[in-house]
Amino acid sequence: MMRTKILITVLLGIFISSSCTEPYEIEAVDYENVLVVESTITDELKPQIVKLSRTSPLENTDILVENGATVTIEGNNGENFSFSQNNISGYYVSNQEFRAQPNVAYTLQIVTSDGKRYSSSTVVLPPVVEMDQVYTEPIIDATENKDGVQVLVNTEDPTGNAKYFRYEYEETYKITAPNPSSFSTEIINYNLSTGTYDVILTPREPEEICFSTETSTGITQTSTTELNENKVFRFPVRYLSRFDPKIQTRYSILVKQYAQSVEAYTFYKIVKELGSIGSLLSQGQPGYVAGNMVAHANPDEKVLGFFEASSTTSERLYFNYEDFGFRKPPYFVDCEVMILDYLDNTTLDDDPNERETFYYLVTSKNYQVIRLAQGTLYTVVQPECSLCTSFSSNVQPDFWED
Template identity: 30%
Template sequence: MRNRIVVLACLAILASCLDPYIPPIKPGDVNILVIDGSLDATDGTASVVLSRAVTLDQPDEFPSVRGAFVAIEDGNGNTYPLVEGDSGTYKIAAVPIDDKAHYRLHVITSARDEYYSEFVDPLPTPEIDSITYIVDESKLTVRVNTHDDSNQAKYFRWTFDETWNYHAGLLSQYIVIGKGQLRFRTPDEMIYYCWNTKPSYDIVATSTTRLSKSVVSQFPVQYITAGSLKLQMRYSILLKQRTISEDEYEYLEQLRKTTESIGGLFDPQPTAVTGNINRVMPASPVALGYFSVGRTTSKRFYINASDLPKVYREIYPPLGCIPPDTVCGMAGNGCAMTIADLRPGDILGTAAVKGYVLTSTRCADCRVEGGVTTKPDFWED
């Protein structure tokens, strides 16, 4: 999971009517390396993302760090280099896992700044017992249940991929192939039904240290507002669970509190988020991040729109999807256009009494909302 790291300026506000203060921090003044990496001890896959911290006025810009040497080392002296991909992401597919071994991350940037994480032990993770959901008038909450009979797992973290099946506002059955020429769409050309998949970015973790037994009951992992396109037809969540150490849990809690709230006059001031990654030379930029190792368990869960209250099934066409016009077969029927006026790229819906429904891409192409028309291999109808 890539977490947003921004530089926060703590300001003492003496009166509520002061003009806003913009901290005099320029993007070039921020030189902090952000390292987000993990090794999945279940299958030996690892992913590390390197980027730079940004100022508050650059919330959507995260400069990637390319050309770095990134490797995982074990306590036996073995080194496993990762391969660089897109956007500062480095990956490896098969690190040999020894549950009794220790692992650490080693990074050398193109500027020769060098970093090591602390050695981390793989932790066993219990299975997910079940996934449930509850609804109220405004939102649906996905919840998880798990437990550890050995009472060893005390800290848990969840990430997930969510996929939803939805459809466009209007059905387009025809393609305009030339001036005044149209034909039916083939099955592969239909753009009415789509599937969209997104990973989680929020920090979702909890602790059972205050309980006599390690039991997680009905813990919320995701919220979906009523009327969301995610719940138009069918929704699926692939929930991934991992036991984490106390140190990682404390790091995630600090990070969550710092990134989720800028802070008001009476809010706790942000604390330093450090992690377990250290620079070799003091002159190198500070590194923020945590390298973790653990086994992952997962479970997929589906929610059908037909099982939800009516308010969740009232999904309206996208904003700007106006009522369609009609294209007549011939002039003189009170239509603004005839088939002869059509050009390639015009979107036709279904056949109408006078001719055909003329609409827009935003109304009739489900891909506008970011999805694809190919059903995922795992999808169950």
């Protein structure tokens, strides 16, 4: 029998401001077009998200969004929340902000564009458990080749009502371009036959300070069921090498903790374990993960994914590399600062045609002029080293603290 690999995207807590997905390459017998349902509603007041997609063959790495579905979340308290598909992301976003309420059972209802109906089992919000502490420690572990900073979490629930936790993070880091430019460069009047041109340098404010934000990927979970105390202690959420350019200037991390049901914890635990070696689609195989979604017309139809309700807490911290006595990490790229002479238009001196090189780098590679000397000597560098906006944003986040 022909065996075909497929890609499935497992969502890890989908939010408008921070969604994080990770592709899992898994092996299945033949390719099957299966609905994938991914959603976590939380006790945060915000637009909630449901993501619907289809499994796709390995040769198609695009996410196949399920379009035109009718999506509703129903609570047994009589509240119903309808969702509309976002034109950009393809996600289904609730038409109004809402938060999952304690002691309310929620059900996800889906009707696809071809009229097929799907629904989840009921889910209930787990108890809220505040994180006791989010903190950092320098770490040197030769066995794992780790030398840097570890972000750790401590959490305790004396009531014992919450035993399963999932963690995500959103990291934001400040970027300072090492070679800022005070000019914008324009080349005009290029003459193909002579190779001559005019260079116009216009003064501008250097774009040297930027901020980038990235969300975590992968499944990070822990359980206290096998511990003497219902306590999460020194649980590692994020590791950063001392050479990571993200900590070159200033770094911030927002750690999010989700209290889970045992069903949700078990589902994602199995997905993590089987994501690269098992079969999530082969019914009857050891790797099959059923989730909590079912098709109304055919209960044996395979539906991937999980709908869960999760209480969440978060905490943000900041640090600099100096806080740990580290040397400044290298920049994101190796900056190649070059001095090119417009008057050098020959290779007879065993040197590249610098006029031609300057033209090519500025017009084709967006190199930036950072200095002009003697009217014809241009010092240039890659855009990433001069304009941080070439790969980041110069908008400072509202939460940022220096």
